[in-house]
Amino acid sequence: MRGRTLPRPGRLGLTGGIGSGKSTVSAWLAAQGAHLVDTDAISRELTQAGGGAIEPLRRAFGDQAIGPDGALDRQKMRELVFGDPDAKRRLEALLHPLIGQEAARRAAQATPGQMVVFDVPLLVESRLWRTRVDQVLVVDCTPERQVARVMQRSGLSDEAVRAIMAQQAPRSLRLAAADVVISNDKDTLAPLHEALAALWAQWHPV
Missing domain, CATH: 3.40.50.300 (P-loop containing nucleotide triphosphate hydrolases)
Incomplete structure (x- = not known):
């Protein structure tokens, strides 16, 4: 976990590139009691x-x-x-x-x-969303890890995955926009869950 030590946000913006594990993080936060607003789900319902x-x-x-x-x-x-x-x-x-x-x-x-978590894939690309949240949490991993994960779960080719990634904000811009960065670059979820637990404890000190 990287970022400044910050108080618990009332409205948290969650984002990350395709294959970063953002959905895993949003589900974890919701399980802890956060109120999740999934803009991808909203988009699917609207269309x-x-x-x-x-x-x-x-x-x-x-x-x-x-x-x-x-x-x-x-x-x-x-x-x-x-x-x-x-x-x-x-x-x-x-x-x-x-x-x-x-x-x-x-x-x-x-x-x-209750903390509200806005799960927004294109948060960095949209100036509007940045004004609606108190902090931005970015789930990060290497581009190679993104490609491998998306290929495994979707069956898309390397070229097709990279074309999707090219339509998203560069990794450098996501990291620059982050108040907190959670790394999800390992083969197992244990390190990710440990980092999330540490962040949650920081936001909810005993």
Whole structure:
């Protein structure tokens, strides 16, 4: 664990690159009693069949953006935004406000005094999110570790994983934005859990 000794945040921003183990960390924090707001889950709900983003997406990108099941065709949209920076900006301008509104609604459901953890994959890329949290916790590992993990769990090629990583903020920018860094570069979860336990104890001294 790296970072300054800081008091317990009321609103914690959690982020990390693909394959870093961010979801493992968010689940651990939730198990300790934090109120988790998962913006990836919100995005999936908004873009499923009947979700609040479907008709705006259809208007912005046409019927090709919507699959036969009525949900966002993620593969087609991924191909579109990878090759067209303007399409990526339009997609983000459409989705991010909707995600932000729902995240704020869910955060308001926390009990008084409960830490709210905002799990935000693109926190560093979004200036808005940095203003909404008290501290930023970055889950970090080497790019090689990211590639290996994502390839193992998804079956994607090395090239495909690196293409996804290239769309995210560089590791250096994530680390520069962090108040606290948790390393998750080992083959087992034990060191990660130990670092998290030490951080939680720092936030909740006896």
